[in-house]
Amino acid sequence: MTTKPARPTTTPKPATPPATPSSIASGWLHTARFMTSAPELHFLPEIDVPEIAFVGSSNSGKSTCINILTQQKQLAFASRKPGRTQHINLFSLGKQGVTDAVLADLPGYGYAAVPRQDKIRWQQVMANYLVTRKNLSAIVLLCDPRRGLTDLDDILLDVIRPRVELGLKFLIVLTKADKLNRSESEKALSITKLQAGGGQVMLFSAPKRKGIDEVSQLLWQWVHPAVAANATSAAPLEVVADAEAGSVPVSD
Numbered sequence: 001m002t003t004k005p006a007r008p009t010t011t012p013k014p015a016t017p018p019a020t021p022s023s024i025a026s027g028w029l030h031t032a033r034f035m036t037s038a039p040e041l042h043f044l045p046e047i048d049v050p051e052i053a054f055v056g057s058s059n060s061g062k063s064t065c066i067n068i069l070t071q072q073k074q075l076a077f078a079s080r081k082p083g084r085t086q087h088i089n090l091f092s093l094g095k096q097g098v099t100d101a102v103l104a105d106l107p108g109y110g111y112a113a114v115p116r117q118d119k120i121r122w123q124q125v126m127a128n129y130l131v132t133r134k135n136l137s138a139i140v141l142l143c144d145p146r147r148g149l150t151d152l153d154d155i156l157l158d159v160i161r162p163r164v165e166l167g168l169k170f171l172i173v174l175t176k177a178d179k180l181n182r183s184e185s186e187k188a189l190s191i192t193k194l195q196a197g198g199g200q201v202m203l204f205s206a207p208k209r210k211g212i213d214e215v216s217q218l219l220w221q222w223v224h225p226a227v228a229a230n231a232t233s234a235a236p237l238e239v240v241a242d243a244e245a246g247s248v249p250v251s252d
């Protein structure tokens, strides 16, 4: 008598697509969760993981950029009305609830309607933050390429220069690239590269979903340099589409 082979009791799982640098970076950024909001520097908790600060003129798109990178609609407060972010807001990142980095959304500067005293106070808070924040490891400066780097952006670059020379990582993100045509974008990119003194510059657009992958991967590499160095350079790059992130409202 012959016995029939036993039928498999479970259906085979569909193969999970291989992790790529792009999917690893976007998965990591998606873990972002609100940590704290501080009106003054001394309210910020001391943290021993790398902090990446998003800085730039008011309305340049810092909060929107954080929401797009983290694929969360309203993690950071974004608004058409300049001056929406008034505190330093921290968001923790890390898989399995283990924080390995922090994103900081800073209030923008240069908004004309802010009373002079408040402007001066904020510029002092900002300068102190940039100079004294111990775990600050990287800065993302957002700039509307239609305006270019402002006088206040230049002051910020001067303030951080000593720390950049000591290893602080630095990226200029030209936001709202959807407002420029191809040749204007290329011109803005090359001018800003010259001004950035060799620093990295990337074009970004929330509604066109431009630059998201490049910025995400750079942030991930900044925080995980050893893993990034070992990663297979042959891994294909792919844009991870995320329906939720795609619906982040942008208007300006």
Ligand SMILES: Nc1nc2c(ncn2[C@@H]2O[C@H](COP(=O)(O)OP(=O)(O)OP(=O)(O)O)[C@@H](O)[C@H]2O)c(=O)[nH]1
Pocket: 056, 057, 058, 059, 060, 061, 062, 063, 064, 065, 077, 078, 079, 080, 081, 082, 083, 084, 085, 086, 106, 107, 108, 109, 175, 176, 177, 178, 179, 204, 205, 206, 207, 249, 250, 251, 252
């Ligand atoms: N067209 C376009 N609009 C954008 C883009 N990014 C942001 N915006 C819009 O720009 C406005 C300001 O965006 P926010 O993200 O609040 O800017 P912010 O730099 O955080 O502003 P403050 O907190 O005031 O400093 C909002 O109306 C956004 O929808 C973009 O890539 N393209």
Ligand SMILES: [Mg+2]
Pocket: 062, 063, 064, 077, 078, 084, 085, 105, 106, 107, 108
């Ligand atoms: Mg903001």
